[in-house]
Amino acid sequence: MIKIGIGYDIHRLKEGRMLFLGGVEIPSPKGLAGHSDGDCLIHAIIDALLGAAGDRDIGQVFPDSDPKTKGIRSTVLLEEAMEECRRKGMSIQHIDSIIIAESPKLAPHIPRMKDVLCPLLGVKRGDLGIKAKTHEGLGAVGRGEAIAALAQVLVKIEI
Ligand code: MG
Numbered sequence: 001m002i003k004i005g006i007g008y009d010i011h012r013l014k015e016g017r018m019l020f021l022g023g024v025e026i027p028s029p030k031g032l033a034g035h036s037d038g039d040c041l042i043h044a045i046i047d048a049l050l051g052a053a054g055d056r057d058i059g060q061v062f063p064d065s066d067p068k069t070k071g072i073r074s075t076v077l078l079e080e081a082m083e084e085c086r087r088k089g090m091s092i093q094h095i096d097s098i099i100i101a102e103s104p105k106l107a108p109h110i111p112r113m114k115d116v117l118c119p120l121l122g123v124k125r126g127d128l129g130i131k132a133k134t135h136e137g138l139g140a141v142g143r144g145e146a147i148a149a150l151a152q153v154l155v156k157i158e159i
Contacts, residue, residue: 001157002093003054007047009040010141010148021099021106021147022113022130023075023120028104032147035064039074041099041113041130044151045121046074046081048095052155053088078120089158092121096129097151102144106132 013019017031020039032038046058055061062069062077069077085092099106110130118125135142 001159003052003090003155003157005048005050005052005153005155007044007049007051007058007151007153008148009043009047009058010146011038011040011043012146013144019104020074021101021109021149023073023078023116024109024112026104026106026109030144036062036069036072036074036077040147041097041149041151042074042078042117044149045095045097045117045153046078048151048153049081049085049090049092049155052153053085053090055084075116075120078117082120082122085155090155091158092123092127093154093156094127094129095121095123095151095153096131097149098131098133099147099149100133100135100141101147102134102137102142 011032013030014033019026019028019031020037022041114125140146
């Protein structure tokens with residue numbers, strides 16, 4: 001059976017935080033605020049996977065009230081989400097995603113994001129799309145106050 005899922009996330013940028021996107025650290029004067037490392041691309045991918053599984057959202061599965069996940073790397077949350085997907089017989093056929101950030105320039109970091117994410121997701125590089133774009137100066141993302149991400153996933157479920 002083929003299923004799809006979509007995910008969206010946005011996090012505020014804050015001074016004194018490291019910036020993590022797609023599981024990699026990116027040099028930047030500000031990073032994403034959050035209970036975890038704030039990696040909104042990974043959070044959008046997890047939400048897309050949960051949607052394809054017919055489950056609830058990331059906030060239900062990994063509540064931000066849980067002291068165990070305080071400061072956790074989102075790659076660890078993704079590993080856990082993938083374990084659950086495999087238990088359900090799900091395999092990812094394709095993921096496409098978009099990161100929306102005014103700065104820094106993200107395109108040079110996309111190959112490293114794929115280095116990290118492809119093995120975690122169990123997909124080939126050609127089965128993971130990551131695009132980076134700006135918000136043309138509009139709204140909170142455009143003013144550089146936040147970074148947002150969208151992800152869409154196509155999965156096969158063996159029953
Ligand atoms: Mg989030």
